[in-house]
Amino acid sequence: MKRNTALVLLLLQLTAISCKKDDKKPVQNQQNVPSDSIKTAAKTEDEVDFKNFNIFNVSTVQRNELMDSFISVSDIYTDPKSVPEDLLKKQKELPFDKLSYFELDEQYRQKMLTGIHITENDSLYLYNYGANKLQKFPVRQLKAVAYLSPYVSEGEEIDAGSYMLGFQMDSQKSMNIFDKYANAIAYFGNKNPFVENKMKMIKWEKASTDVQKKYFFGSKLRYGGTYQAKYDNLTYYVQDLLEEYGTHERKLVVINDRNEKIFEKIFSMDDGAEFNPLERMENDEAHYYAQWTGHLFKGKAPVVFGFISPSFGCPVITFLDKDKTVLNINCDNRH
Structure with a gap:
């Protein structure tokens, strides 16, 4: 396999x-x-x-020999129908790279937002406490994505729980991106929760x-x-x-x-x-x-x-x- x-x-x-x-x-x-x-x-x-306060770290994922960074919300979003059912039904017919990563369509994006209790009008607050750098990103501008868990092998049966769902921060960057988020934590909401400096x-x-x-x-x-x-x-x-x-x-x-x-x-x-x-x-x-x-x-x-x-x-x-x-x-x- x-x-x-x-x-x-x-x-x-x-x-x-x-x-x-x-x-x-x-x-x-x-x-x-x-x-x-x-x-x-x-x-x-x-x-x-x-x-119901939740904070997240930022993960990096290797894809096509380069790196993506994203914030997974799968710890709090566990809907068994979080990804398109058609994709799961046709998984044996699709190339593995198509199953490994995809952007959520509008229906499943909104389903995820509802599941984690945020809206398009909220923001992502990303705070690097080591560098004392606070960034704010409108949720409506973030790309909702699904990455297949690295513990799933090609040919294995895939279900919704096989995916890490969340928001992409960087796409196809060098390995140096790993250090960028070493001392960063993320929060989604309508107010900044962090004390700076x-x-x-x-x-x-x-x-x-x-x-x-x-x-x-x-x-x-x-x-x-x-x-x-x-x-x-x-x-x-x-x-x-x-x-x-x-x-x-x-x-x-x-x-x-x-x-x-x-x-x-x-x-x-x-x-x-x-x-x-x-x-x-x-x-x-x-x-x-x-x-x-x-x-x-x-x-x-x-x-x-x-x-x-x-x-x-x-x-x-x-x-x-x-x-x-x-x-x-x-x-x-x-x-």
Whole structure:
């Protein structure tokens, strides 16, 4: 059976965070969390409603030996009739390249828009937090497309679930496009949800043994490195906890300027996930493996992410408050 080698999905993970265990709510000491202990981004008239709020990464797909980039919405759009039925019925008669990629016609475009609760009058807000670059694109100008999953081989039976559906950003570009969206996230709606110029790549420094004794005592695991960093009025401490083959857990504690512990969370590996290094890797110009923190969303507390690279599932953003603990980044990971 001939494999589909022309289509390779390269998911641009958001500097990789956690997998299933990252979805757990952080453990918080409610008695030690003052109501004003974390600075929240100022509320504005443009504050976004976070009910049914979805963000996405940007993926790259190889097609005809060049690269396309697109935003898949298939994590939230799962209609079993999302692609033309005639195409599925005639799949044995069509060339594989015709099945691998096509533009949705008006009927199926509108069906997708309805399924993800947006309209032609909404916009795509694409924010590169690493470069502090915000772009806005009218939805009506975006091309609605379908790409066949790279895990589907030529000759296999194809159904609607075999396709990644979404909006094309770039068509037939060079391999260099991979880095363009390394630190970008996307949102569809009628208001910009992002706070600009408030995200910071965390630069960790070694912390003293006193920090380890004060905040990370009592573990049965072997102690590894202890690190610290600052953002606004917050100090972050991280402790690596080791087993025989390396880091098994990574614990984060956040302290405010009154020396009160206002947040803590344990990151653990699961299903092939890996811990990202706490120091920048050589030749990592796009900072794929860095940790980031700061005010990312209007009217919300600071966020932190980038501790774990998931093999299954999608990256997770953690909010440093108890109102919105985690937010998944939809990435259409089909491992």
